[in-house]
Amino acid sequence: MPNILLDVDTGIDDALALVYLLANPEVEIVGITCTAGNVEAAQVARNNLALLELCGRAGIEVAVGAEVPLQIPLQTTEETHGPQGIGYAELPPARQQISDRHGVRAWVEEVRRRPGEITGLITGPLTNFALAVKLDPELPRLLKGLVIMGGAFNYPGNTTPTAEWNISVDPHAAKVVFDAYQGLPEDLLPVVCALETTERIEMTPAHIRRLGELAGAGRPEIISPEDPSGLRSTSDNPLVACLSDAIRFYMEFHREYDQGFLAHMHDPFAATVAAGAASIGTRLATVDVETSSPLTIGTTVADFTGMWKKPPNAKIVSANDPSACFEEILTRVGSLARSLR
Ligand code: RIB
Ligand code: CA
DSSP states (O other): OEEEEEEEEEOOOHHHHHHHHOOOTOOOOEEEEEOOOSOHHHHHHHHHHHHHHHHTTSSSEEOOOOOSSSOOOOOOOHHHHHHHSSSTTOOOOOOOOOOOSOOHHHHHHHHHHTTTTEEEEOOOOSSSHHHHHHHHHHHHHHHHHEEEEEEOOOSSSSSSSOHHHHHHHHHHHHHHHHHHHHOOOOSSSSSEEOOHHTTTTTHHHHHHHHHHTTTOSSSSOOOOOOOOOOOOOOSSHHHHHHHHHHHHHHHHHHHHSSSSSSSOOOOHHHHHHTTTOOOEEEEEEEEEEEOOOTTTTOOOOOOOOOTTOOOOOOOEEOOHHHHHHHHHHHHHHHHHHHTTT
């Protein structure tokens, strides 16, 4: 049973990743730490608390961590994820409060409390984990494993021509993390889900319709490219309605940038990897991050053949199965939604 410590910048796809992990009975969520990224850190935390309540899972700790990157100014992206970070979805404020513990302390204390048992899953900028590693350099050896959604290897970026968002927001943190894994045993190295494989996870209106069916919703859940922008779901299932409203925003955003009326589900894919529910191939590599060039800052570079004479520090996902990924996510989330009717 994977025990997962989740570090997020919730965000629409982070939200689906969280709901999927909540829906997976084989997963224990040890805690959720929030970092600024898609939206400000406090809003990330509010989103996570509201999602926990919606899913009937209040009580899982939600801790706020870094409010800004290590060195460069924070950039957020409300245009991608909506003013609150969950698209058009509107959730009532949760009764549960944000944890008094700082997110970085939560990382160190939880991993120290359960050495060798916890898998980290990072679906936002790596600021919190970088700070935790600085605080406790043993952390990479004390984790059972680590899954990172981030980077793009020999593949176009989504934030600059060569850089992916999570790394772009805090390139210095990413470099701290990859450097910390230099020379560690292969089984401890982070599994990196980068754009070249996460952009294969293309959620379409047909997936949303299937989610409604699996949830036993009273009527088909239809998102159409012809709908007026911002149309809200009328589903009688609260979780279907929330996810439909969130993902519609994401699909409209992808269409605005000529990617089609679809939504790349980067973080949910990474969550299936952390849950041990994904069939993937990986390639051992030495990864480094550009942290100074104005032209390429945030760009991740992978040495697959030892040119740099440095030991590997990552296992980059090189193959995945999008349809199996959606089957896993939709059946789990559909079943949770059905239970909330
Ligand atoms: O580049 C995609 C990543 O950036 C995802 O984690 C998305 O939520 C944003 O954080
Ligand atoms: Ca994210």
